[in-house]
Amino acid sequence: MAIISVVLRMSLCITLTMAQQPASTNSSVVWLYRPTFIYNLGSRCTSPLHHARRNQSTAVRDDYTYTPGIGAHKVHTDAANWYDAWLRCRLEGSNLSIINSEAEKNLIVELLSRAGPSHNGNLEGRAYMGFHSFFYPKVWITLEGQTLSQAGFNEWHDGEPSGGDNERCGSIFTSDGKLNDQECGRTTSFVCERHCC
Structure with a gap:
């Protein structure tokens, strides 16, 4: 269970990091950029679930x-x-x-x-x-x-x-x-x- 929790936190952090990057014009990278899925979550990967009102x-x-x-x-x-x-x-x-x-x-x-x-x-x-x-x-x-x-x-x-x-x-x-x-x-x-x- 601890491993699943760590993997989940890491994936949220990676998603946040990618969502904050400008969209790439390189077609092999565009699939990584999905800002509509997780949005406005803040920029701190140490606590990706924080949300600013x-x-x-x-x-x-x-x-x-x-x-x-x-x-x-x-x-x-x-x-x-x-x-x-x-x-x-x-x-x-x-x-x-x-x-x-x-x-x-x-x-x-x-x-x-x-x-x-x-x-x-x-x-x-x-x-x-x-x-x-x-x-x-x-x-x-x-x-x-x-x-x-x-x-x-x-x-x-x-x-x-x-x-x-x-x-x-x-x-x-x-x-x-x-x-x-x-x-x-x-x-x-x-x-x-x-x-x-």
Whole structure:
């Protein structure tokens, strides 16, 4: 599992590096340049999943719930692992949600309750969020490179984080919105967020 994680991080870093290069006119190199697949991810290969809010699209989407002062959120109940959830949010011009306040936690719990359980998942009662400990064990950071305290919400469920090296992806308990560490390959619901309001 550790080897897969390293290979995934390396491939994301290489993709980011190539996406930041100008397009080549050499036809044998053009196939490497795919800026439409992964975009606006930042330039630091040490943390390729970071995402700057200023780069998100501000176009209004009908499938998001907009809340002034908090942002726009969309619950996906078609289950995915953490990596696929991250990618699906990115392809919508969003990111996995980062909880910045008690009010946002309460809003997300309400949205998850209205959406119902995940479909085809193997992990009920959880939803993936935009934080992880990929770079250092037990050092949890958001996709924007902040610690959870800096982001504004650091309320872990009792006994969490509990997984050590096996649980490096962030999720919440759908019942109360408290944080949980999770095996990245498990499939469950997830919440995307757009910063707009």
